[in-house]
Amino acid sequence: MSCREGHLHLNEDWILVEPVDDNYKPVPPGQWSTGVLVTDLTNYVQPIIRYHVNDCVKFSAEPCECGSNLPVLEISGRMGDTLCLNGAAVAFPVVYFMLIDVPDLMSWQIIQTGENSVELRFSEIYGTNRAKVASESADKLKKALKAYGCGEVEVFASDEEFIKSKRGGKTPHIINLSS
DSSP states (O other): OBOTTSOEEOOTTTEEEEEEOTTSOBOOTTSOOSEEEEEESSOSSSOOOSEEEOEEEEEOSSOOTTOOOSOEEEEEEETTSEEEETTEEEEHHHHHHHHTTOTTEEEEEEEEEETTEEEEEEEEOTTSOHHHHHHHHHHHHHHHHIIIIIOSOEEEEEOSOOOOOTTTTOOOSEEEOOO
């Protein structure tokens, strides 16, 4: 919940948030984490205990000016869910809206391969023309990234399978291999 000072407070009666680094070691207040272990204290039937989410968070080391004793939390977003093309950062929600209205595009994954290049892996609705979906998706993404301020970006539509995460086997929408 937010306070009158504009900070986000964590109600620890309902949820526990443990900021961790890549090795699941606790991150001290005042430093950004690379992941979070979340425990939901409201679900007694099927509890979620220490579920890993790759959000970057930081607890404040100082108390809030509003007087609340609840911890102050900053959320930066998800690691791996951001492209950085020609110096412009593009988060997952922005990319999602760039591709949402491409006809017959069912799911997608973007892999950043260089400072100004991405590979688009995708699946199309069954029975549609894959080459047409590839062309329309790549063209739409290229134009949208340019309009967003990323400059000229090389977009390559690929037939490769989606890359799954090593933890949990999920398919991330964005993977940055350029760093």
